[in-house]
Every structure is written in structure tokens, then in C-alpha cells.
Amino acid sequence: MEYELINNENEHRYEFQIDDVIAKIEYIRSGEKIYLTHTEVPVELEGRGVASSLVKKVLADIQEKGLKLVPLCPFVNAYIRRHPEWEVLVLKE
Template identity: 70%
Template structure:
């Protein structure tokens, strides 16, 4: 059952977060001018297999779109998500090939 988690943009820690049952799922990022590099996705063991990471990526992509940023997906999980959901390719920096 996919829950609707609240996305937190923790700008100090440079990561997007979900706080679930006392643990944190996160996507780390680097922002440079109008670009955002998603570098690492991490979901605690106890949350694995529940669709948390996919939900997190989706909400982060929505936030990036809202902010008008250009995405550089350095994290393999994010790149794989975009490959499965090609409608998000519009956010990706031109010239980056998502294999």
C-alpha cells in the first residue's frame, strides 16, 4: 500500500527526506545555480520493498519541476526511475543520455 508521505527539503543537509516510523528515507543532492544533481537515494532496511524510494523520487521530481530546476540524475536509482517513467525526461539536462 503506497502511502502519501510528506516530502521535506532539508536544505541544510542538502537532501530531500521522508520521516517514516522514526527513520529517514532520503535523496541527497547538490544544487548549482539552476541545476540540481541527485547524487544518492537511501531507504532504511525496514522500509525496503514498500515503494518508498519510488514515491520519494516522484515527489522530488515534482518539486524540481515546480522550482524550474534542471536535473542531473547521478544516482542510478533516480536514472532507472526516469527510464521507467519517460515523462520526466523533460527535466533532465540536455545531452544526458538515460540508458
Template identity: 65%
Template sequence: MDYKLIDNTEGKQYEYHIDGVIAKIEYIRAKDKIYLTHTEVPKELEGQGVASALVKDVLNDIEKKELTLIPMCPFVASYIKRHPDWKKLVLKGINIA
């Protein structure tokens, strides 16, 4: 499914607006680094692949902006572990377990 990724810089989160609810990944941005801290998908959207699609779009945006990723959110870290090509964005020395 294609959703429109919104970088809500004021709210410090990436968002999908779907059927009146918001799926989001919260972040902290510090110069050329971005810390993804929390992923949240409303109950009515669970089990539809929304969180994985959101992580993928966010990682594409991070790559486009040439930022270094520090994945603090367990869901983001597990996504990167399942899709190791994205490790190229992760700050060197951080182990994705």
C-alpha cells in the same frame, strides 16, 4: 502512500520521516541545476515503494522550482527510464541508459 516531502536544504537532501527513520535523496544544488547523487531507504522500509514515491515527489518539486536535473544516482536514473515523461527535467545531452 502519502508521505510528507521535506527539502532539508541545510543537509542537502530530500527526506521522508517514516516511523522514526529517514528515507532520503542527497543532492547538490548549483544555481538552476540540481544533481541527485544518492537515494537511501532504511532496511525496515525496503520493498514498500518508498524509494519510488520519494523520487516522484522530488521530481515534482524540481519541476515546480523550474530546476534542470542531472541524475547521478542510478536509482533516480532508472526511475526516469521507467517513467520517460520525467526526461523533460533532465539536462539536454544527458543520456538515461
């Protein structure tokens, strides 16, 4: 299933609005750095690949904007470990 990625800048989160619920990744933006801090998928959407799809689209958006990623969220970290092609986005300090 394809979902539309929404960058809700007022709430500092990326979202999928699915039915009446929101799957989200919260972030902190500081200059050219973006810190992904928390991924949350409502119980009724679990097991449908929503979180992985959300992370993939968020990473693509970060790449398109030329930002450097600091993945503080454990789910995002695990996703990048499983998909090492995204490691190029991670800030090396």
C-alpha cells in the same frame, strides 16, 4: 501510503520521515541545476515503494521550481527510464 516531502536544505537532501527513520535523496544544488547523487531507504522500509514515491515527489518539486536535473544516482536514472515523462527535466548538454 502518502508521505510528506521535506527539503532539508541544511543537509542537502530531500527526506521522508517515517516512524523513526529517514528515507532520503541527497543532492547538490548549483544555480538552476540540481544533481541528485544518492537515494537511501532504510532496510525496514524496503519493499513498500518508498524510494519510488520519494523520487516522484522530488521530481515534481524540481519541476515546480523550474530546475534542470542531473540524475547522478542510479536509482533516479532507472526511475526516469521507467517513467519517460520526467525526461523533460534532465539537463541536455
